[in-house]
Amino acid sequence: MRVRDRFCSAFGWLALVVAALVATSESYGQARIDKITAEGKTFVQEASGTQFPTEIGNFVRSDLFSYGDDPNDVSAGYDPKAKEWFHLTVYSFLAKKYLPASDEPYTAEEIAVYSFEDAVKAIKQYTPDAREISNGPYTIEVGGKEIKGWRAEFEIPGGRGGIKGPAGSQLYIFQQGAWQIKCRATYALDVPKVDEGIREVLQGIGWPTTTKAPATEP
Numbered sequence: 001m002r003v004r005d006r007f008c009s010a011f012g013w014l015a016l017v018v019a020a021l022v023a024t025s026e027s028y029g030q031a032r033i034d035k036i037t038a039e040g041k042t043f044v045q046e047a048s049g050t051q052f053p054t055e056i057g058n059f060v061r062s063d064l065f066s067y068g069d070d071p072n073d074v075s076a077g078y079d080p081k082a083k084e085w086f087h088l089t090v091y092s093f094l095a096k097k098y099l100p101a102s103d104e105p106y107t108a109e110e111i112a113v114y115s116f117e118d119a120v121k122a123i124k125q126y127t128p129d130a131r132e133i134s135n136g137p138y139t140i141e142v143g144g145k146e147i148k149g150w151r152a153e154f155e156i157p158g159g160r161g162g163i164k165g166p167a168g169s170q171l172y173i174f175q176q177g178a179w180q181i182k183c184r185a186t187y188a189l190d191v192p193k194v195d196e197g198i199r200e201v202l203q204g205i206g207w208p209t210t211t212k213a214p215a216t217e218p
Contacts, residue, residue, distance in 0.1 A: 036064035036074065044206070045074055047214040048179045050092035051206025052076035059088070059201055067093075072214065078201050085167075085188035088201050094213055095180035108211075112175035115182070116150040119171055123154060130154045130169070138172065142203050149174035149181075155189070165189060170198060177211020 036043060043052045043064055054061050056078065063077040073093040080086050095111050106114075123130055131154060138151035150173045158165045165188065172183040185198050 032067070032069055034066045034069060036066055038064055042206075043074075043076065045071065045092050047072050047210075048092055049206065049209030050074075050179070050181070052090070053204065053206075056204030057200045058082065058197065059204075062087075076205075080197065084191045086185070086191045086194065086197065087187070088183060088185045088198060090201065090205055091180070091182040092208065093180055093182075094178055095175065096178065096213075108175040108177055111180065112150060112173055115175075115180060116152070116171070116173045119173070119182075120152050123152075123169070123171070127154075127156060130156050140174075140199060140202055142207055147174055147176075147207070168194065170194075172198070172202065176208045178213035179208040179211065181205075181207065 040054060042054065044050070045052075052061060052064065052074075058081050059078040060081055061076055062079045063075075065075050067073040067075075070093075073091075075089050075091040078088045078090070095115050096106060099106060099111065099114060120132075120135060124132070133153040133155055135152040136150070137148065139146050139148050141147075150171075152171045154169045154171075156167045156169060158167070168185075168187050168189050170183075170185045172181075172185075174181045181202075183198065183202060185194070187194050191197075
């Protein structure tokens, strides 16, 4: 099982919450994580056309990474300008390389459902005291177009690493042909308008401009 949940945060307690949610397989955990340098400019993933601006509304980009030395597997972290305990990571990658081998090609919907169910299962496995609040289909409007995906929300008990109260975590997965856009958000429950903030970031990135995988992959 391979699940791609990694976060970087300036807040110590938030890092602990994130660590509790991280669920990576032994093999994926050994993959190299490389920082991407793109200070002061929008980062564009060449093969997909996905764009990660330096700022999106009330959020600023805090990190950029590639995984396993693969330019087709990248993420960007975003934090609110208000310095609230709220961090989002948005991923753009070719999801098929994380799927089980199959004699038949996967459809985009099958990829999305498998990825979503796998991630939810991993959260429950590695954070058994996380309480699932909601789980199901989700639609977001981007540039006048509705994009269908999946969303799950969890609440994590406090008391860890000095956390006084519980924290929240949300997972979003959208499949755009061969490309998957995935978002993980972790936040203190007293942060206002969390759903609006997540939507602001998801609507502010540049989504894939192609549904096709590159002719050659690393």
